[in-house]
Amino acid sequence: RWPERLGRPSVARPRPGSPLVWFHAVSLGEGMAALPVVFHCARLHPGLPILLTTTTLSAFKVIKDLLPDVVIYQFAPLDCPDAIESFIGYWKPSLILLMESELWPNLIMSAAEKGIAVALLNARMSLKSLNRWSVPLGLPLVSLMLSKLSLVIPLSTIQAVRFQLLHTPPNKIHFAGDLKYGILCLSLFFLVIHCFENTFGSEPMSGTILKAISGA
Numbered sequence: 001r002w003p004e005r006l007g008r009p010s011v012a013r014p015r016p017g018s019p020l021v022w023f024h025a026v027s028l029g030e031g032m033a034a035l036p037v038v039f040h041c042a043r044l045h046p047g048l049p050i051l052l053t054t055t056t057l058s059a060f061k062v063i064k065d066l067l068p069d070v071v072i073y074q075f076a077p078l079d080c081p082d083a084i085e086s087f088i089g090y091w092k093p094s095l096i097l098l099m100e101s102e103l104w105p106n107l108i109m110s111a112a113e114k115g116i117a118v119a120l121l122n123a124r125m126s127l128k129s130l131n132r133w134s135v136p137l138g139l140p141l142v143s144l145m146l147s148k149l150s151l152v153i154p155l156s157t158i159q160a161v162r163f164q165l166l167h168t169p170p171n172k173i174h175f176a177g178d179l180k181y182g183i184l185c186l187s188l189f190f191l192v193i194h195c196f197e198n199t200f201g202s203e204p205m206s207g208t209i210l211k212a213i214s215g216a
Helices: 028-044 057-063 081-091 105-113 127-133 138-147 157-165 186-200 205-214
Strands: 021-024 050-054 071-075 095-099 117-123 151-154
Touching: 021 028, 028 050, 028 057, 028 095, 028 117, 050 057, 057 071, 081 105, 105 117, 105 138, 127 138, 127 157, 151 157
Parallel strands: 021 050, 021 095, 050 071, 095 117, 117 151
Antiparallel strands: none
């Protein structure tokens, strides 16, 4: 499926011109962690096109049989300008949700240039990555990239501190717990409401969420 890795779709985009949410997770573990949010979004907004991407074959083999028909599943494009531009240009996502440690410079900068909101869920930064990005040449680059994110939900307080050390704006860092164990918690969805409402207009997602949780 190398064409997909180069940003070329293997399926048609549903409802051209409508909003689309793109979830990206690299591995099987991250993909499984994303599934509850994917399912919940599909249930809350059945007409909303949802795209899920991963990069590993093991993730693809497992996750492809777990997704509802309304979710499009593709291999993620390589983080190089041509592939990213081709992928975003075709799918035209309105919101991008990255899982865990997925900091893709070309993707994030391209989305920012196009006014697409990008959130990092279950965000984590290894000590090795922190040290690598903290060098004089790396810090300005990662600081610029992180400033383009709309929302960062760290895995823990330690992870939040590491993102702040890389100059992530404090007002973009919020907590919702480990998504792998409490991904449907109310706090998470209120934290991403602003991304959805800014993206999809006046339709208040907060009311939809409250109704779904209360069973109304």
